Amino acid sequence: MSRPAIRSADSWGPFAPALETGERVARLRVLRAVTHLLLGPRGLDLQDAIRATEQHRTMGRLSDVLSEIDALAAKDRRNILTSYAAVTRL
DSSP states (O other): OOOOOOOGGGOSGGGOTTOOHHHHHHHHHHHHHHHHHHHGGGGHHHHHHHHHHHHHOOGGGHHHHHHHHHHSOHHHHHHHHHHHHHHHOO
16 A cells, blocks of 8 residues: 655654654644644644544545645644744754
């Protein structure tokens, strides 16, 4: 079964290629927490997509999460991405 293609520009955080399942789930949980804290009810669709991906643990659902991120207002998307980057910076 082939994996859905993820653009190289989207290969950050939980979307990075070749992650172990546990690491991908951990990164998704961080992204969901950041979304909840920053967007509250405005981020419910994104939170639901992330939760579904965590539960099914399939690469196919990652494209749903990316679609929800792309659907956010520009300011919300920017806040999510910069906060996720700050939280996960080594």
